[in-house]
Amino acid sequence: MTSALDIVFAALADPTRREILRMLLEDDMAVTDVAEPFAMSLAAISKHLAILAAAGLISQEKRGRVKWCKLEPDALRAASVWMQSFGQFEPVNLDAFEAFLAQELHLPTDPEL
Amino acid sequence: MTSALDIVFAALADPTRREILRMLLEDDMAVTDVAEPFAMSLAAISKHLAILAAAGLISQEKRGRVKWCKLEPDALRAASVWMQSFGQFEPVNLDAFEAFLAQELHLPTDPEL
DNA sequence: CGCATATTCAACCGATTGGTTGACGATCTG
DNA sequence: CAGATCGTCAACCAATCGGTTGAATATGCG
Numbered sequence: 422m423t424s425a426l427d428i429v430f431a432a433l434a435d436p437t438r439r440e441i442l443r444m445l446l447e448d449d450m451a452v453t454d455v456a457e458p459f460a461m462s463l464a465a466i467s468k469h470l471a472i473l474a475a476a477g478l479i480s481q482e483k484r485g486r487v488k489w490c491k492l493e494p495d496a497l498r499a500a501s502v503w504m505q506s507f508g509q510f511e512p513v514n515l516d517a518f519e520a521f522l523a524q525e526l527h528l529p530t531d532p533e534l
Numbered sequence: 535m536t537s538a539l540d541i542v543f544a545a546l547a548d549p550t551r552r553e554i555l556r557m558l559l560e561d562d563m564a565v566t567d568v569a570e571p572f573a574m575s576l577a578a579i580s581k582h583l584a585i586l587a588a589a590g591l592i593s594q595e596k597r598g599r600v601k602w603c604k605l606e607p608d609a610l611r612a613a614s615v616w617m618q619s620f621g622q623f624e625p626v627n628l629d630a631f632e633a634f635l636a637q638e639l640h641l642p643t644d645p646e647l
Numbered sequence: 648c649g650c651a652t653a654t655t656c657a658a659c660c661g662a663t664t665g666g667t668t669g670a671c672g673a674t675c676t677g
Numbered sequence: 678c679a680g681a682t683c684g685t686c687a688a689c690c691a692a693t694c695g696g697t698t699g700a701a702t703a704t705g706c707g
Contacts, residue, residue, distance in 0.1 A: 430547035
């Protein structure tokens, strides 16, 4: 029953993992380089990266013996949408969501998706 | 060292707590009424509410013997700002909305979509 | 007062989390 | 090939999490 939102929010709830995401915002990085600024073992960082990857927040590609980590910001989209439903569309109930969805059908789809 | 962001994201990482927030979006509720639809003890819900309150996502005011719970959506702002730094996520994204409806509200997919 | 209602507290439990260390497989390099 | 580097795996640990139950604390009511 654990939804994607569970996993994404849980992944974001750790400051080390958020800092890793911030680092990856600037450029792709190897696991060892991700670990370098942190005062913890490489294995610990490797676990954090696995959690971020499981949440879809990063992707990892192995080239040679180096595993490159790449930010995947689209994974934040569902979480962002969930949060927006509280601020911007108040009051939001199920009917409002459905009405909103119907209204959005007339808008062009983002081609980058 | 645990930042406000840690606490907010951790609070959001539980489906019971997200459902509580969704319920409170419609109206303020007493603790007992919040607990009613869930298949768990009142004490468990009381704990969940304490976690939401600690994150600032709800406020609780006792009137008589009833403790009223009120959504405080402003607490989502810091988290939202953090996420926006990774790219602008249109809150009105159709795909994300479909995912949201399917996962969180357990609605059948509209065949016309 | 005496009882029901609303909520929390305290103790406990099993599962998960975030970290460690040491061994290991895989890959590059001299 | 031998040795160094990259990263994960496995076992372990203390702390936290999400739940339970039963007792306790307020508060409202007849």
